Amino acid sequence: MTDMQEAILAALDGPLLIAGLVFLRLGAVMALLPAFGERAVPARIRLALALAFTAIVAPAVEARIAPPGGTVAAYVLFLMAETANGLALGLVVRLFLLALEMAGGIAAQSGSLSQMFGVQGEPMPAMAHLFVMSALCLAVLSGLHVRAAGAMILSYEALPAGTVPGAALLKSWTVGQMSQAFALAFSLAAPFVVAALLYNVALGVINRAMPSLMVAFVGAPALTAGALVMLAVAAPLMLGLWKGAFDAILADPFAVPR
Template sequence: MTAIAQLLPFLNEAIWHGFAVFLRVAALASLLPAFGEQSVPARIKLVVAMAFTVAVAPAVATVQAPEDLGDLVLLSLTEILAGLALGIGIRLFVLALQTAGTIAAHSTSLSQVFGGAGVDPMPAMGYVLIVGGLALAVMTGLHVKAAEMIILSYEFLPIGRFTDGSVLSEWGVAQVGRAFTLAFTLAAPFVILSVLYNVALGAINKAMPQLMVAFVGAPVITAGGLFLLLMASPLILSVWLDAMDGFLQNPFGPTR
């Protein structure tokens, strides 16, 4: 009984520490690419959050048990807000890949090919890029990088403290701007192909007005878009993965 009595304070401290870490980890895991997708069952997400908690908790400074209900509410709000902010920052990279696929599909007249076949309505080209990007991220150790980022986040977002609103909003706007920049960068080859196609189509129509250039050009732009997707996908996904890895290594650093 004496040994159990001596063990109880340690267990109480460990439980509160794990609970505080779980709040941030669970909020982030719900938005984490691949692990937090809408197609993943809620029970699997809970298991993922608990696994991340077990991996992260030993590396985080010990959290003392709240003294009253007010401290508990403050701890819960700050940790959930921190986890959601980090999760949204990572989720923006998936949205950037989705936006790039949509731009590429509209530029190459492939926007209606198998569109709306999944949870989020988007062209098939977007599905190809997202599935390939998520698979590549998981294969290169997304779970390890995410755990390291969570541990690093406690230096910038301490437990139990609200981040200044102006700082958080400025950081969020910078992440959104980076996501759109990345999306347009990834879709640039398809936009260039579309511009060249329309210029060539206009020149042909000017030279031969009687020719139905739309019927001739439609198969060309479709085949060219598919061929460009085949050739450019590895480079597109590698650029996207490098950008996301840079964020995971330093989520609060300057945007590139």
């Protein structure tokens, strides 16, 4: 082996190992990251994106990663910890897309649109699909790749390489983020739920006053039409509120909501 080959191997040994360790965490994040981790994205594209993010993040966090030494068991534990940290970060970010999906499902159920416009083979009604696809486009156009890279770099401060947070801290963090996502979902769908409730109460009063009138045949089309009109009016506002919450979670994904 020539001196040049020895120098190249010596130069690649450290950075290559660091990049591999970073790739473990980022690969787990990319599996759940909205837009980049969707099932519609081919696996080769997702792999290329994970490698691209690794090339960006690895130089920034190289000083914070100390490769494990000693036995093979130490390496295995290190790799498992990095994968778990990546999955935890990806899951928290993914929760906010699931919150929008849940809001679309609640709104569709309130407006009697979930059965009429249901998409064959998909668990979401068409309204939820509209919200999710619009949110993904909005997030990508507003620089999701930059914010995601920043969150990945920040993760090495909150979740040091090779370590897993304690059970109590992990429970408070995940439960807090889940409760925040559920609250966001119900807040976004609240106009549809309130409007549907008031409308059905009014139909009940009309039915009591005029028992011979078939309120179901009269009220169902009006409820559906009203839900579509409300969708056209409220969708931009809902997406704006969701984008604000999504930007906040990417800016500080490790905050524990109270």
